[in-house]
Amino acid sequence: MINTDGMVAETAAKIYTDLCGREVPHQAEAGEYPQALWDALQENGLPLAWVGEANGGFGADYDETFGAIWASAQAASPVPFAETLIANWMLDRAGLAPANGSASFALSGRTPSADIPFGMHADKIVLFDETHQEISLFDNRAAVRSPEEALSPDGMTQFIFSGHLAEQSAKTNLPRRAVEALILTVRAVQMAAAMETALNLSIDYVCQREQFGRPLSKFQAIQQQLAVAASECAAATMAATQAASAIARHTDDPEKAWHEAVIAKVQIGHSVEAVTVPFHQVHGAMGYTQEYDLHHYTRRLWAWRDALGNEYHWSRRLGEELSQQSPDQIWKGVTTGDWVAS
């Protein structure tokens, strides 16, 4: 279970309940950006949850901040809350002040361009440049942005670098794997939350929709499909929780959470197909419409499973790493979550 108790998680949940009802993601896609939602998150300081007090944040528990991310994904957040948390975390780790406004991030050098999640709505961009061991903050509004044919409404845009000057920049010894661990864990929590919300939609739908004189839920073929999907959702929540717990346990050295984060990515990424297929199947044509809510979750799941490399990429990366280790070390990792970096 993702921890949804505590001030950060509860405040976020309340803001999303109050200001991001089911009509809000629809309106956002029609071009009506929910500024009030973003303002409320910002006024409550939530995007600074992972910024240390020295840099003007409040260094909240990792655990309960993951609860806040869960709430945002349940509401199909049309504002870049999770992205801003990640961007500010990166700045904080480099000793830089948090972004003024919303932010997103990329893990690449400056040339020639970078894919930016939620790029259309982020005020700032934080770049992690592994080669130069540097973290920099750019203004996104002045940049050339080319929206891609996106899988999801908060999908990728490209940030094209042409002589942009960083607003802030600092050297960092943060290893790439630490950044990967945090990003993959955040995505895992979002995916698990989106899956569970889409499961709930599917259950409600089959209990209401009648064919052949009875609700769809009474057909065994429907029951068994949703039971399988539910097991995948439960596994997704477990994998996300284990990754979140590893991040919280290794605050000083997030690289140590890399294996658990990659495992969550692989587990959940592979589950996306196993849940979105039955969810759409039981909804029939209704689930394929823009009017209905299901796509707010399934499109995000399709986008998030691709983010930072898809599940096949990460399966191979994990397997490659483990193939260098003895079966004893692998067993230790499986049973205790205590992985050896090779």
Place this chain on the structure above:
Amino acid sequence: MQRFNFPVIQPDPALEELRGELQRFLKTERDEGNFKPEPECWMASADPEFSKKMGTRGWIGLTWSSQYGGHDKTALERYIVTEETLRAGAPVGAHWIADRQHAPMLLKHGTEEQKLDILPRIAAGECYFAIGLSEPGAGSDLANVNTRAEKVANGWKINGQKIWSSGAHISHYMVALLRTSSADGRNRHVGLSQIMIDLSLPGVTIKPIVDLSGDAHFNEVYFEDVIVSDDCLLGDEGGGWKQVTGELAMERSGPERFLSSYITLETALWQLSGKMGSDSHALLGKLIANLRTLKGMSWAIANLLDQGVSPETEAALVKDLGNRLENDLTLQARAMLNDLPSDQWSPDMRRIMNIGVLRSPPNTLRGGTTEVMRGITARQLGLR
């Protein structure tokens, strides 16, 4: 509000110490040739001598009181023991069922005399139990059991037949679900009771059933006017259905539901050491992610059980996911070996892989079929 309750448990160094002891013992036993590792060892690989060694070391009966020969440990410590023996493919089949479910059942429903008599022998690895649920006419439709126990002076008289009873031929007792009174119209869940039967009693006949590989680890058990005393009724007369479904929930979430074929994967890893292709890397990465996730789920349930919570839905989910993974472990281990013709495999690899394939069909049957598990989940989701 989250639908599924799987709390994360923080690592505990004391548990890892116990794990180390188990690993050293199991390695020595294997190296000395006292057992050959096998998949599905908890069902199909029984060796009373090995069980007695486990008993001597205090690794059976961990969770119950020393008053009854137990060791006053937690469910998590028991979990470490089961997990390590499964990984090793050790011959734990003789004592497994008694340790897992019948000892807790006796602790709850047995008389003081039974507890003092039987539990220490179970903990010593000397006394074994068989499950008496299925009958020829009662498989997935368990409420259809037809074997009857009729009240007689000072006891019960039993007539009928049980089937698929693993290990009955080496077991001392069976706990059977029996009809003690008629069903109430269409409600067949009433009138069922659990009765403990000494398998050495007159009127008990045990006939082996040979499985497709030629092994005979399960049995038909016939009862003809078998008389047991009153205190053999475990729990409430007529309360058998509720007791059984509660127990099933516990037995569905243990590590045997997803680690029974881990030995196949691990043997393949040794076989492949240093010679794995990139397609195999991808398969390995996915398997390990699935295993780690299921370990988390199963471990979380063990912890909830330790706290007295009985998470039935979560247990059914673990069994469904776990059984699929068990079969996947064997299948994907084969896939990882694709560049190596089987005539170049080590003798262990060949033996373990063949046993793994041959023993795979029951994975998704025993303890409740996949279809039944999904039915339980569907009910919990509010679909039925």
